[in-house]
Amino acid sequence: MKGSSIKKKDYLAGYLFIAPPIIGFMLFSLIPIVFSLVLSFSEYDFFTGEINLIGFEGYARAIEDELFFKSLGNICIALGGVLLQIAVMLGVALLLTAKVKGVTFFRALFFIPSLCSSVAVTLVWKWVYNYDFGILNGLLTSLGLDKVGWLIDTKVAMISMIIQGIWMGIGGGMVMYIAGLKNAPRQYYEAAEIDGANAFQRFFHITLPCVSPTTFYILVTTIIGTVSDFARYKLMNNGGPDYSTLTPVLYIYQTAFTSQYGYDYTYATAMSWLTGLFIIVLVAATFISSKRWVHYSV
Amino acid sequence: MKKSIKFLSILCSLVMLFSVAACSTNNGDSTGTGGSGSGFKYKGLNIMDNLGSTTGTVSFHVGGGQVELQLWDKLIAGFEKQNPGIKVEKVTINDMDVLYTQLLSGTAPDVIQMESPDFGSWAKAGALQSVQPLVERDNFDTSDYWPQLIKMYSFDTQAGVRGGGDLFALPKDMGVNGIFVNRKLVNAAKERGDLTEEEYKLVTDQVNPMTYEQYLNVAKKLTILDPNNSEYNIYGTNRVYWESYVWSAGDDILTEDYQLNTESEVLKEVFEYSKAMVTEGSEDYCAPYTPASSASSQDEMSMFMTDRIAMYWSGRWLVPNYDAANMDYYCIPMPVVVKEDGTKGESVGWFYNIVYGVSRNCKNGEMAWKLIQYLTSLEGYRIMNELNYNVPGRMSLITEEAFANPQTNGSVLDEASANVFFNMAKTARINNAARLTSSNWIETFESKLSLYFTGEIASYEALMTSVSKQVNAAIKKSDPQLFVN
Incomplete structure (x- = not known):
């Protein structure tokens, strides 16, 4: 008791x-x-409290909404950049695990962008990409090349966003990769060297499997981060030119919180759920595929 | 796995439940019906039912930087001195999305400030209380306010459209545009001999506007482009406001029945004119290309303030920024179109401003109305003018020394430049983004227009074909009441 x-x-x-x-x-x-x-699933009047259930109407509207689909298409392009970003993170981490002088300084240098506010960084990159006075176009013209409409050309704008995203995101992943690389068992490399494996073979058959859990973690978090990225897209181009950098999250914001789409909260929630579902599908696919390529006990 | 299946089953059941409920409750009439047959049912409140006490506390939405916040304190002190029984509670909100969320949740301050494009959708949704009953009760005289403002901040609660009917808000200011000229760049061009005496006279004439042809010519003369080193580029102008050109020619982007004016020769003319200005390699290249957006206008402003743009089309409200940067500038009116019969159109721009209104959740209508009257009184505008921010909302004030000559307030803006904006205010029309309930139609148009300027859309005809259906659909969606006979 x-x-x-x-x-x-x-x-x-x-x-x-x-x-x-x-x-x-x-x-x-x-x-x-x-x-x-x-x-x-409703049309809700916040002022009168009237609720009119409309079933899947909001979802059907989203499926028929060209802009929502365009925004999903744009984010798929951005997701393509995730693989590139991970490759760059790993590449930089490999370079920074080499025993060279000043490696700590370079690690700090690569990590700094991750510490900066995305707002501040985006405002700087707006000038880097400026068509007339940007440093990139300045470099191109000094080499006798044509200027690029980094932020004004619909074919280039999303690529510009990806480049900036990679630059900003390298630091965090790089640190995790460095830790992962340091934990890779030395004896595997020694055995491989004795067997005559070259550097590429060692990389693909030892390094990559050893850091695959790290890659998996970075992949999942970067996918979620990329789809829900808002501040950079809002500040850099606000979805332009011609909606080429419009992302679902930005479109949801514009629909719910601006006069452009008449403060349409309820439709924005339907799009939010679809976007959430999109993220769940992507992450689930990554988890399912991970059984094939993630090795926890190498 | 079993748990996941259970969760999914619950989710599916919920979804099914809502679908079934939808079938039983959705009568397909979400907007209700109004007496006018417009299909619009106004759901706003009558302020006469929410007058409350004449003494007590009234909450007031303020925003802005440190300097502006100090001015609000000064205004509030002035109001409280005049109305000893009323205390004003200052609520600082800088984002319109936050304010609207407060309106939705019934927690917004009694008196709120809103921007032009938000007014239409907020009034239509019933988020504001009309002050019309109080205007009528008190015989409040609105004739001293700029008439365009009184018209555009009225909303017809029967028809469901803005631009007439009951007055909902009074203006904080009259935000108009003009052309800011960098004196240093213009004088340097004259000294170099790039500008003739005649051209110099044109660009320094603050009374008589140039024609668009003259403007282009002067802009080209002020332009210095080094193809090998853009660091030294100076542009004669930024992209002109195509609306000004169209209105000066007596035309409009929308037809009288609210359709995109695809037949307009003037639109074709101005877009070709603007495109030539921003296209590298064109004979008329004299302006940087930036898409129409707030983000881009900041780029342009930086270019103007760092001597990269000589003549800059922008708002009167940016004067404090130029003053803070110690720029040497003056202002000139927007150019005019020479019509086919040889007559000149008027110099015309748009207005975009902030207005004071009463929130839906306000139960202190009497005190809120008193506060709005004070803020838009002569005294209120005089205090606000310490910022040198804008043209006042009342016309009678423009002859007063502090308004007519902002230099008495420490601004660089001289008397003649101030007068440019007073003249622009007389002809100003509402910004296209604020013209209808939602701005989607013009955002859609500008979005495609940017492709025309960059050459991705090859011709004016292709532009109009690609965009007209979307623009017309957007108008119909945001303002179906406009199409009711």
Whole structure:
């Protein structure tokens, strides 16, 4: 009897300890998530409280919405850049694990962009990309080449965003790769060298499998980060030119919070859920495929 | 795995539940019906039911930087001195999206400030309370305010369209545009001999506007381009406001029945004129190409402030920025079109401003109305003018020394330049982005127009073909009431 009372007290203490995060999660995440799900199936007048359930109308509208599809297409292009970004991270990490003088300085140098505010960095890159006075076009013209409309050409604008994204995102992944590379068992390399494996063979058959858990983690977080990236796209070009850098998150924001689309909250929630679903599918596909290429016990 | 299946089942059930509920409750009439047969049902509140007490506390939405915030304090102190029984609670909000979220949740301040494009959708949604009943009760005289402002901040609650009907808001200012000229660059061009005496007279004439042809010629003369080193480039102008050209010619981008004016020869003329200005290699190349967006206008402003653009089309509200940078500038009116019969059109630009309105959740209508009256009184505008920010909302003030000569307030803007903006205010029309309930139609148009300027859309005809359906659909979607007979 006494023991049971002590157990209950223990449980109570346990519940009290976990209560703050649970209540916080309920208030600021779960309830808004459920409310947004309800909104996505309705036309809700916030002022009068009238709710008109419309079923999948909002979702059907999104599926027929050319701009929403364009924004999804744009983000797919940006996702293509994720693989390039990971390759660059790994490449830089490989260089910075070499035993050379000043390697700590270079590691810090590559990590700095990750520490900077994305707003500040984007404003700097706006000038880097400026057609008339940007440093990139200055370089091109000094080499006798034509200027590039980094931010004004619809075919180039998204590539410009990817380049800036890579530059900004290298640091975090690079640090993780350096840690992963340092943990790669030395004996594998020694055995491979004895067997006569060249550098490429060692890289593809030892290094890549050894850092595959790190790659998996970076891939998942970068996919989520890329689809939900907002500030850079808003500041750099606000989705232009001609919607070529419009992303789903930016379009959702414009729909819900600007006069451009008449503050259409309920439609924005339907698009939010579809975008969420898009992320879930991508991440699930990555998880499923990971069984083939991620090696936890190399 | 089993848990995931269970979760998915619950989710699917929820979705099914909503779908079934939708079938039973959706009558397909989401907007309701109005008495006018417009299909619009106004859901706003009557301020006479929310007058509340004549004493107590009224909340007031303010925004801006440190200097502006200090001015709000001064205005509030002035109001409280005049109305000893009323206290003003200052609520600082700098983002319109935050303000709208507060409106939706019923927690917005009593008196709010909103920008031109937001007014239409907010009034239509019932987020504001009309001050018209109080204007009528108090015989409040609105004749001293710029008439365009009174018209554009009125909303017809029967028809569901802006630009007439009940007054909902009074102006904080009259935000008009003009051409800012970098005196250093113009004088240097004259000294180099690039500008003739005649051209110099044209670009320094603050009363008589140039024609668009003369403007282009002067802009070209002010342009210095080094193909091998763009670091030293100076552009004669930024891209002209095509609306000004079209309105000066007596035409418009929309037809009278709110369709894109695809037949307009003037539109074709101005887009070709503008394209030639921004196209490298063109004989008329004299302006940097930047797409029409707020982000790009900041780029242009930086170029003007660092002596890279000689004549800069921009808003009167940017004067404090140029003053802070100690720029030597003056202003000239926007050019005019010479019509086929040889007569000149008027110099015309657009306005974009901020207005004071009463939020839907306000229960202090009486005090809110008093505060708005004070903010838009002669005294209110005089205090606000310390910022040198804009043309005042009342016409009678423009002859007062502090308004007529901003240099008395420490600005670089001289008397003649200030007068340029007063004249521009007389003819100004509402910005296209604020003309209808939503700005999507013009954003869509500008988006495609940018492709025409960069050459991705080859011809004017192709531009109009590619965009007219989308623009017309966007107008119909945001303002279906305009199409009711």
